[in-house]
Amino acid sequence: MTTEQQLKLQAYLDGELPERETRKVELLLQDDVEAAKLFAELKNTRQALAENEPQIKFPESREFYWSKIAQRIQKLEPEEVSETNFNWRRLLWPISLTAGAIAVCFLAVILQNPAANKSDAIASISPTSISTDVDAPVVESAQADSEAMTYEDKSDGTTLVWFSADENSAPIKTF
Amino acid sequence: MSGKDFPNATDETLVRAARRGDMGAFEELVARHRDKIFARAVSMMRNEDDAIDLSQEAWVKGWQRLKQFQFESSFATWMTRIVINLCLDQLRRQKRVRVESIEMLDEESGGVEKQMPVVTVNPTERLERNELRARIDLALAQLTDAHRTVLVLHEFERMEYKEISKAMDCSIGTVMSRLFYARRKMAALLVELKKEKL
């Protein structure tokens, strides 16, 4: 049996073989004992795995695990958060306005003496983000509908900045 | 929706509440699907600490991207895809899923699996479920990251070849040969483990 035939046998098992090739594989299974044995082995393994995924016990308490997630969510920039609660926003809008004004002042200072914006992985970057990491990039998108994603590989000393209006169209490996 | 309603609410209701900024609703979603997301991270990383970190990162990303969730799949499936991608990124960063060794190149070009004798008996027959799961876990641990990942995505996540090729950023042919090798190796390992037990 050739490697190609073996892979077609597997594709047949997985239901991924084009219909026009199915008949050929069925004939091979009828005529070739080795092919039939291999097919049985692949089928047994597939079945054993599909029905018996190892069970993994979760090692932490619910509260501890959640508290770490909640902390990270609370640290997110407001614009990175999924959506702000309307009532909360209404209550706090005067404070937000003041905070916004302060942020704009900070931005002006930062652009005069560029500080940095740190990102451990791909993340949305807003021009108002402030960081104490002086080597990190400060990124400004010139178009209103466009966002910038940054990725820093500190070990390589490489910074990637991608400007895009649509995160999904960017040739970047994200989900 | 108040906190006491969360346990009875559907995932969809909770997602909509979380989109409005309701952290309590999101906490309920985490509690419901935490085990599955963590288990997927463990199966890919084979390391509990990495799995905890990556699963938490997945939940944070999930929160950030709730608006993008279109209810086309279940919330659990959507979250699982997020954690899978984070694990793949981490494996890539650690260079654990690249073709590097000559041995692996040989496997992927169809050299080694040809030499493996076909397993004619079913090594999983007459085994109790827990025993079988434990053996599968041991066998999975012996595969390379690239082979185990393909197996996990195909057999446990039921992803198609095309989806795996996109997620792993490799050709469909590579997915097929990795899957073929991984299955054959698993069969051989399960037989070995059976012999050891006897």
Added chain:
Amino acid sequence: MKIILSMTKLICAAAIFLSLACVSARAADGDLKLDAQLILGTNDEKPKDSGLKPVAKDIEKKLKHLPLKWDHYYVQASKKFNLAADGTKKVSLSKTCQISVKNLGDSKVELTLVDQDKTVGKITQSLHKSQTLVAGAGAENSIVVLQQTD
């Protein structure tokens, strides 16, 4: 007397030379020698334009560590230029892709990306000799790579 005069001339000349050297060294301190490249990213082993050369190994290695969806990288354009402290240079890398680089001092640069005469965005970042700045926009399969040269 002649010897004393010659000695004085020699010392003066040396002093002038040293002063000039110091001034030029200080000026050169703030200068940046930069290399900007427009690089094509592709999953094809050979690019459609067969005239393109693969990127240098060190850049390729760095690019492969980034979460970009390509396996292969080829140089479309490469421009080397000097940038004095506080100086700005506009560099055209293709018909549609231009960059503007400003030397902010202390090895810090401001890179402005321009696509089809429209400013896409601006990045301010330290660019020491070991560092590389990679920028791109939209769904393009070209990236701009900026780094210091020796």
